[in-house]
Amino acid sequence: MTTLYERLGGEAAVDKAVDIFYDKVLADDRISGFFENLDMVAQANKQKKFLTMVFGGPNDYTGKDMRNAHAHLALEEEHYNAVVENLANTLAELGATPEDIGEVAKIADSVKDDILNR
Numbered sequence: 001m002t003t004l005y006e007r008l009g010g011e012a013a014v015d016k017a018v019d020i021f022y023d024k025v026l027a028d029d030r031i032s033g034f035f036e037n038l039d040m041v042a043q044a045n046k047q048k049k050f051l052t053m054v055f056g057g058p059n060d061y062t063g064k065d066m067r068n069a070h071a072h073l074a075l076e077e078e079h080y081n082a083v084v085e086n087l088a089n090t091l092a093e094l095g096a097t098p099e100d101i102g103e104v105a106k107i108a109d110s111v112k113d114d115i116l117n118r
């Protein structure tokens with residue numbers, strides 16, 4: 001059985017997706033403010049490892065869990081929705097199938113309560 005990670009195109013595809021995703025996030029004034037003063041190279045590297053792990057690829061993620069990573073940001077539902085929208089649009093542009101994008105949305109949903117600290 002292929003993993004979501006493999007279907008999306010493996011390491012090169014996830015790396016490219018995360019770079020395009022953060023370009024979109026930084027251009028989105030609903031959420032860009034959260035990323036001011038952040039080392040975006042380090043952030044993208046963590047996100048590449050996190051998404052690789054949850055998409056069923058190699059597990060090299062050594063960052064914080066989702067609750068501890070986001071608690072200090074006091075995020076609201078609208079911020080979460082904007083991030084998921086940017087991720088889904090990125091994957092669609094890169095040719096992911098609607099089914100795979102739906103699977104990504106489900107994975108995101110599984111950490112939503114942690115990210116919103118509720």
Ligand code: HEM
Binds near residue numbers: 038050063064073080
């Ligand atoms: C499914 C949704 C999300 C995932 C998978 C995700 C993933 C991550 C990961 C892996 C980290 C790195 C943790 C570490 O430093 O060890 C992180 C940090 C961060 N995330 Fe998210 N995140 C999500 C949603 C959001 C949302 C909705 C926002 C704000 C709009 C956000 C803003 C941030 C910021 C600003 C940091 C850096 C915090 C800091 O270093 O002080 N994230 N996220």
